[in-house]
Amino acid sequence: xxxxxxxxxxxxxxxxxxxxxxxxxxxxxxxxxxxxxxxxxxxxxxxxxxxxxxxxxxxxxxxxxxxxxxxxxxxxxxxxxxxxxxxxxxxxxxxxxxxxxxxxxxxxxxxxxxxxxxxxxxxxxxxxxxxxxxxxxxxxxxxxxxxxxxxxxxxxxxxxxxxxxxxxxxxxxxxxxxxxxxxxxxxxxxxxxxxxxxxxxxxxxxxxxxxxxxxxxxxxxxxxxxxxxxxxxxxxxxxxxxxxxxxxxxxxxxxxxxxxxxxxxxxxxxxxxxxxxxxxxxxxxxxxxxxxxxxxxxxxxxxxxxxxxxxxxxxxxxxxxxxxxxxxxxxxxxxxxxxxxxxxxxxxxxxxxxxxxxxxxxxxxxxxxxxxxxxxxxxxxxxxxxxxxxxxxxxxxxxxxxxxxxxxxxxxxxxxxxxxxxxxxxx
Amino acid sequence: xxxxxxxxxxxxxxxxxxxxxxxxxxxxxxxxxxxxxxxxxxxxxxxxxxxxxxxxxxxxxxxxxxxxxxxxxxxxxxxxxxxxxxxxxxxxxxxxxxxxxxxxxxxxxxxxxxxxxxxxxxxxxxxxxxxxxxxxxxxxxxxxxxxxxxxxxxxxxxxxxxxxxxxxxxxxxxxxxxxxxxxxxxxxxxxxxxxxxxxxxxxxxxxxxxxxxxxxxxxxxxxxxxxxxxxxxxxxxxxxxxxxxxxxxxxxxxxxxxxxxxxxxxxxxxxxxxxxxxxxxxxxxxxxxxxxxxxxxxxxxxxxxxxxxxxxxxxx
Numbered sequence: 001x002x003x004x005x006x007x008x009x010x011x012x013x014x015x016x017x018x019x020x021x022x023x024x025x026x027x028x029x030x031x032x033x034x035x036x037x038x039x040x041x042x043x044x045x046x047x048x049x050x051x052x053x054x055x056x057x058x059x060x061x062x063x064x065x066x067x068x069x070x071x072x073x074x075x076x077x078x079x080x081x082x083x084x085x086x087x088x089x090x091x092x093x094x095x096x097x098x099x100x101x102x103x104x105x106x107x108x109x110x111x112x113x114x115x116x117x118x119x120x121x122x123x124x125x126x127x128x129x130x131x132x133x134x135x136x137x138x139x140x141x142x143x144x145x146x147x148x149x150x151x152x153x154x155x156x157x158x159x160x161x162x163x164x165x166x167x168x169x170x171x172x173x174x175x176x177x178x179x180x181x182x183x184x185x186x187x188x189x190x191x192x193x194x195x196x197x198x199x200x201x202x203x204x205x206x207x208x209x210x211x212x213x214x215x216x217x218x219x220x221x222x223x224x225x226x227x228x229x230x231x232x233x234x235x236x237x238x239x240x241x242x243x244x245x246x247x248x249x250x251x252x253x254x255x256x257x258x259x260x261x262x263x264x265x266x267x268x269x270x271x272x273x274x275x276x277x278x279x280x281x282x283x284x285x286x287x288x289x290x291x292x293x294x295x296x297x298x299x300x301x302x303x304x305x306x307x308x309x310x311x312x313x314x315x316x317x318x319x320x321x322x323x324x325x326x327x328x329x330x331x332x333x334x335x336x337x338x339x340x341x342x343x344x345x346x347x348x349x350x351x352x353x354x355x356x357x358x359x360x361x362x363x364x365x366x367x368x369x370x371x372x373x374x375x376x377x378x379x380x381x382x383x384x385x386x387x388x389x390x391x392x393x394x395x396x397x398x399x400x401x402x403x404x405x406x407x408x409x410x411x412x413x414x415x416x417x418x419x420x421x422x423x424x425x426x427x
Numbered sequence: 428x429x430x431x432x433x434x435x436x437x438x439x440x441x442x443x444x445x446x447x448x449x450x451x452x453x454x455x456x457x458x459x460x461x462x463x464x465x466x467x468x469x470x471x472x473x474x475x476x477x478x479x480x481x482x483x484x485x486x487x488x489x490x491x492x493x494x495x496x497x498x499x500x501x502x503x504x505x506x507x508x509x510x511x512x513x514x515x516x517x518x519x520x521x522x523x524x525x526x527x528x529x530x531x532x533x534x535x536x537x538x539x540x541x542x543x544x545x546x547x548x549x550x551x552x553x554x555x556x557x558x559x560x561x562x563x564x565x566x567x568x569x570x571x572x573x574x575x576x577x578x579x580x581x582x583x584x585x586x587x588x589x590x591x592x593x594x595x596x597x598x599x600x601x602x603x604x605x606x607x608x609x610x611x612x613x614x615x616x617x618x619x620x621x622x623x624x625x626x627x628x629x630x631x632x633x634x635x636x637x638x639x640x641x642x643x644x645x646x647x648x649x650x651x652x653x654x655x656x657x658x659x660x661x662x663x664x665x666x667x668x669x670x671x672x673x674x675x676x677x678x679x680x681x682x683x684x685x686x687x688x689x690x691x692x693x694x695x696x697x698x699x700x701x702x703x704x705x706x707x708x709x710x711x712x713x714x715x716x717x718x719x720x721x722x723x724x725x726x727x728x729x730x731x732x733x734x735x736x737x738x739x740x741x742x743x
Binding site for chain 1: 498
């Protein structure tokens with residue numbers, strides 16, 4: 001008898017639980033949690049903006065974000081690609097749109113903008129399609145960009161003043177720049193703050209650019225004798241010359257980027273080539289922001305000094321995994337739309353490039369003098385091209401990036417190093 | 428303090444039971460079933476997470492894998508090409524040379540300094556516990572934190588050492604990470620970190636030497652130095668052998684601290700461990716990295732065998 005009662009009670013409990021469950025689903029749509037991975041973390045200038053935006057979207061939509069953002073470096077890239085390979089990709093990913101994303105695009109694990117627009121016609125409609133950063137795999141747009149970048153030469157004004165030299169401008173040629181550097185060196189300062197050991201790529205880009213042009217720079221060499229191949233060899237030769245003249249800090253082959261940037265902030269070096277993201281970094285590192293400005297990297301040949309490097313190299317992807325999940329599809333689209341709205345892009349981009357049709361809305365009165373100088377530089381640019389390194393996979397960069405110390409000291413021949421890059425590209 | 432004492436006790440007991448092994452065997456291992464119950468899960472764990480990846484790694488070293496987590500696109504042509512490349516790779520030669528230097532530094536300085544410190548601490552009556560904690564302390568600090576700490580000490584501009592030298596009148600800054608000084612700069616923190624580890628092992632060995640021997644020697648008129656030479660060192664020989672084996676195999680795996688201080692083999696400071704990591708995580712050359720890992724294992728086995736043969740333990 002007891003067994004019968006127990007069985008009846010258990011049955012009633014199971015039925016009531018099942019009823020609760022069914023009733024819950026039909027009564028109210030459940031809120032969704034989406035997994036998001038971005039590079040807005042660590043010391044990224046927009047890390048806090050991102051956190052605020054995520055919190056605001058969660059409040060507005062009622063959905064939740066399971067955030068696994070991390071600082072952008074090679075380990076981060078490897079982790080993202082491994083996650084896709086292992087089938088544990090996020091629902092929304094903020095990632096590079098160049099060759100780094102080729103494996104995830106080729107595998108069909110991200111959804112194209114056109115596919116999304118079939119169901120959500122307004123998706124990314126505030127962006128210029130031609131500037132969104134089409135995939136090198138098939139020329140199709142998969143990601144919606146937020147903030148782009150430009151690269152320019154930051155200047156410590158007091159160092160230039162102490163050395164009695166003019167700050168390089170739109171008309172300064174490469175030869176004049178070398179004279180300026182010599183005077184700064186003679187005055188006891190390091191002309192250029194750069195760690196050739198860890199971050200040689202800014203100088204790599206501009207010295208190569210100086211031997212090419214806006215139209216030919218962002219094209220991979222087909223051989224060491226091609227136009228680009230010769231440009232690469234000549235550009236790397238210029239870095240070697242700068243090193244031999246003693247224009248880099250004494251510890252350029254052993255110091256880190258943090259160390260050389262600190263030298264620049266401390267008034268021990270005059271020039272620093274870096275990206276638009278450095279504006280915020282310098283603002284937070286100094287009490288005297290008016291002592292710093294940003295200008296064009298002096299050019300030569302077909303490249304005018306006012307021809308700059310910039311573009312939109314990252315964007316938000318929606319993965320196929322999220323797209324195929326009826327619960328997550330709408331949440332993912334809503335999240336990306338929120339993060340790429342005009343208002344949000346303006347907040348994130350500030351002085352950097354964007355793909356917005358209407359452009360950014362920035363309150364200039366709230367900007368520092370350095371940020372304003374950045375805007376002026378962009379406004380005066382006569383041409384812009386993307387960084388060619390974005391087309392070179394990590395493993396192929398090794399001979400000229402990691403090998404830079406040996407190139408400038410002459411331990412490795414520059415032509416051989418460029419040939420090695422080309423061989424690795426063919427692989 | 429309590430934890431440290433427990434650590435000493437465990438090592439002391441382990442050394443004691445090693446000698447009493449036969450007695451333990453006869454009593455404890457009569458019933459086999461409970462033994463299997465406890466051993467099989469650990470065995471399965473080892474198979475899944477150590478031996479299968481190990482053999483897979485050997486297989487990977489023959490394949491073409493262009494990124495972590497990326498499937499292989501087939502076998503290399505020829506399949507042993509990574510091993511041929513290793514012989515022609517100048518950085519690999521640098522890594523092997525530096526690793527052997529690291530082994531020598533580890534044996535001579537880590538074990539050597541630890542032995543001297545252990546002998547000194549064993550001979551003092553007051554403050555022995557204090558010194559044990561002080562020398563053991565670097566072991567409990569993470570290698571990454573130590574790397575950052577030593578980065579600040581050896582920093583070119585405003586580093587502790589350069590500021591001290593400036594204070595004593597040196598006019599120019601020294602680049603401690605330049606090629607000429609890089610190996611020394613890298614090895615000092617590594618050696619410093621692990622002295623405490625061997626110190627603990629040696630001091631436990633010293634504690635196991637019966638006090639009566641010293642008392643008898645003292646009555647016979649032996650000086651302190653003679654007691655160390657004729658009692659301590661011979662009776663500590665087996666423990667020192669263990670330390671040397673651990674030091675040699677440990678030096679082959681050193682990675683974290685050198686990587687934090689000298690990323691990407693800066694100033695030719697490659698070690699086998701850092702070079703393997705570099706190819707796996709920085710250049711996406713996973714198959715070559717696997718081949719280096721195989722080489723590290725082979726070297727480890729050969730060197731352990733050589734060290735075991737040279738420093739053969741003695742029965743007393």
